[in-house]
Amino acid sequence: MSAGAGLPQGSPQGSPQESPRGAHQGSPQASTSEPQRTLNLGLIGAGNISGQYLQTLNRLEDLNLVAVADLDLDRAREVAATGGAEGVSVDELLAAPEVDAVINLTIPRAHAETSLAAIAAGKGVYVEKPFAATVAEGQQMLAAAEAAGVVMGSAPDTVLGTGVQTARAAVDAGQIGTPMSAVATMVTSGHESWHPNPDFYYQPGGGPLLDMGPYYVTSLVTLLGPVTSVIGASSALRTEREIGSGPRAGEKLSVSTPSHITGALIHESGAISTLVMSFDGTASQAPPIEVHGTEGSMAVPDPNHFAGDVQITHDRGPWQSLETAGGYVQAARGYGLADLFWSGAFDGDPTLGRAQGALGLHVLEVMAGVLSAAETGASVTISSRADRPSAVPLDPR
Structure with a gap:
């Protein structure tokens, strides 16, 4: 057309x-x-x-x-x-x-x-x-x-795919008891090794938190609910980066924004999430997200992907994979908009659907709060509120 x-x-x-x-x-x-x-x-x-x-x-x-x-x-x-x-x-x-x-x-x-x-x-x-x-x-x-x-x-x-939504179903079913804490970890060597024009990632407005953090923070809010306050610390010990590919290969870049950020998110529920977002390492064996409850712990797959294996353990026993229990099976980029449409947001009530702008704003304020807390050394109150999105039942679409 x-x-x-x-x-x-x-x-x-x-x-x-x-x-x-x-x-x-x-x-x-x-x-x-x-x-x-x-x-x-x-x-x-x-x-x-x-x-x-x-x-x-x-x-x-x-x-x-x-x-x-x-x-x-x-x-x-x-x-x-x-x-x-x-x-x-x-x-x-x-x-x-x-x-x-x-x-x-x-x-x-x-x-x-x-x-x-x-x-x-x-x-x-x-x-x-x-x-x-x-x-x-x-x-x-x-x-x-x-x-x-x-x-x-x-x-x-x-977060609407089967990975995070299977974890959400387990949390809602009480499979780990009452959620008490979570740890989200993303460690890479930075994008300059493969991106031909990586300048943005090392300037204000870039960095690992604003680049990759939305996936992790949105997942944490989906699993544990909205955030009320944050604290943070950051560093940029590598003041220069070298482009590794493309026509600018070998060119040096100055770093003017934090390249390693650690934050603590205090959720409205009382749970505390620890966030580690870094361009200053090489890799990590830590699960992308772990959620710990009063009766068990759960490993959540990479929130940058739609699917993945969710594992759970109880009483120091072995980790076991959960059967897929929620989410859009065929989910891909754009399913947030599809979910808004399928939920009826375009039929007169724009607040219907899960991928709401209010959630996007809340996640943005959480990340900005962590960066501000890292700069000032003070706790930052999060003023925005976003409802914890409803779970996605297992859906073949």
């Missing part, structure tokens, strides 16, 4: 049009006697991550990509062609009445500007992580969406 002036007129925000294509694969709610509704989407930001989103959009028939925009129009057209859409300018996409919602895949410092423009155009928004470049911008985005009555969703959506 094409975009821009030549597109057929579609439905406004909150009233997705009906599709003649029938039920989408794996959707038991759909019926061949009732046309499957679709959500018409515009994607802004045709960078590398867009390819993963397009794989999902091409598979789920109730998510219908109609337009792709980018500052580089040729790149927008190239990406759009892989999704059966039209490459257009950002202004054309925002003006297209048939676009119900915008997938915002721009760079973090453009998240707020792009999201606010889409909201002003009456469109829902689903934004990549982190929610915004600053907490103040995130608050502005969320307030604008609430005032306009449109959906504001946020990545990461990896």
